[in-house]
Amino acid sequence: QVQLAESGGDLVQPGGSLRLSCAGSGFSLSDEIMTWHRQAPGKAREWVATLWPGGATIYTPSVKGRFTISRDDAKNTMYLQLNSLQPEDTGVYLCHEAGSSTWGQGTQVTVSS
Numbered sequence: 805q806v807q808l809a810e811s812g813g814d815l816v817q818p819g820g821s822l823r824l825s826c827a828g829s830g831f832s833l834s835d836e837i838m839t840w841h842r843q844a845p846g847k848a849r850e851w852v853a854t855l856w857p858g859g860a861t862i863y864t865p866s867v868k869g870r871f872t873i874s875r876d877d878a879k880n881t882m883y884l885q886l887n888s889l890q891p892e893d894t895g896v897y898l899c900h901e902a903g904s905s906t907w908g909q910g911t912q913v914t915v916s917s
Contacts, residue, residue, distance in 0.1 A: 805829070806828075806830035806831050806904075808826055808827070808828055808829075808899050808900070808901065808906055808907065808908035809827045809829075809908055809909065810824060810825065810897060810908040810909065810910055811824070811827070811911055812824040812911055813897060813911030813913045814913070815916065816914070816915055817915070818889060818890055818891060819888060819889065820889050820915070821886060821888075822885075822889065823883055823884070823886070824840075824883065824884040824885075824911055825881055825883055826838070826840075826882040826883070826899030826908055827879070827881045828880045828881065828882070831901070832877075832880060833877070833880055833882055834857055834875060836857065836901050837854060837855070837856055837857065837901075837902035837903065838854070838873075838875070838900070838901060839851060839852075839853065839854045839899070839901075839902050840852040840853045840882075840897060840898070840899055841897070841898050841899075841900060842893075842895040842897045842898070843896050843898070843910075844892075845894075845895070849898075850895075852864055852867055852897070853867065853871060853873040854873070854902070855873045855874070855875055855882065861873050866892075870886070870887050870888045870889075871884060871885065871886050871887070872884070872887075873885075882899060889913075889915045891915045891916060892915075893913060893915050894914050894915050894916070895912075895913060896911065896912055896913075897910060897911050897912075897913055
């Protein structure tokens with residue numbers, strides 16, 4: 805059974821950092837195009853970053869230079885390092901296997917003083 809499970813969300817002050825994890829099961833993340841998305845309260849889901857099997861990455865402009873997407877193939881886990889967090893980064897963060905219906909349940913990130 806193909807599944808994704810996010811973790812690592814928390815309440816953090818502006819300027820802080822978090823590392824989110826997305827553990828895969830039932831398939832190999834390294835073979836697929838993987839993405840992170842987020843959804844703020846009352847807003848549409850927003851694409852954040854993409855990681856290709858070969859290691860190439862791309863980010864939405866609002867997070868470029870602050871967030872880093874990566875993968876540990878041995879652990880079949882993808883990560884999103886969030887630095888210099890701002891209140892507008894608040895939301896539920898979800899990982900996704902591009903082109904599939906496979907989504908995780910999400911992990912809550914709240915940036916507030």
